Amino acid sequence: MTILLLFLLYSIVLSVALGRAGYRARPARSANAPGPALGRVLVVGATGGTGRELVARALDRGLEVTALVRDPARLGIEHPRLRVVRGDVLDPASLEDAVRDAGAVLCALGHRRYFGPSRILSAGTRNIVGAMERHGVRRLVCETSLGIGDSAGRMGLLYTFFLLPVVLPFYFWDKTRQEQVVAASGLDWAIVRPGALVDGPGRGRWRHGAAVGSLLWTVRIARADVAEFMLDQVTSDELLGTATGVCW
């Protein structure tokens, strides 16, 4: 009984800490203003679940795409408008070529090293921001997650009282730092916080905003829909300077 109570206390303290440390909303800078004309987008994490959807859907939208990958063989997409650049977000020099001609950067970085302290998301994003600043690239759309900042608890009970405290505390702590890095940058940024991600076709519709998610149930969304939502933020200024939850 004591152990259970201590565990519940730890889970609650973790969620409060993730809530306080992550980005908390301020008013959006502008509403519904048209974004800049963008020729090329850089997708970071292009070989991942969301990243592949971003690449494919950006190409469908007629954009020029650069895919930053550690291993080109893992991408599995070829297209005349796709440029593949080998790089590692933890190696700043390897980002220069990819960032140089980008009009916007879409970051869908992730990893599976759950059970130990990690700074891949935050340090990697800091390097991306640095490269963008050096090359005058202004717009960053970054995928994080519901459950941090002012969305703490909104991944539902399963996450709040099991997955976050047992499996993902280090990972989510790094995600809060990643949000801090983005929000502290002087870029035109938008943080996108999806619910639990699923593969397969999107529905083409979703709910988004600061109050989406559930304190009880796990809310979900397809990576395909997250990719569409992120791409919308490349050309819309509506959600600049905000962290926005998105789920079905």
Ligand SMILES: NC(=O)c1ccc[n+]([C@@H]2O[C@H](COP(=O)([O-])OP(=O)(O)OC[C@H]3O[C@@H](n4cnc5c(N)ncnc54)[C@H](OP(=O)(O)O)[C@@H]3O)[C@@H](O)[C@H]2O)c1
């Ligand atoms: N899974 C969920 O239910 C869920 C829910 C909410 C939010 N999210 C978040 O959404 C994001 C995307 O998730 P996902 O599952 O779609 O992606 P994912 O399949 O985990 O892909 C992650 C991508 O990041 C790349 N990457 C990792 N370390 C890198 C490095 N050092 N340099 C360059 N690239 C690197 C990976 O490249 P390699 O192929 O080379 O490894 C891969 O392309 C993640 O941050 C995830 O935590 C996930």
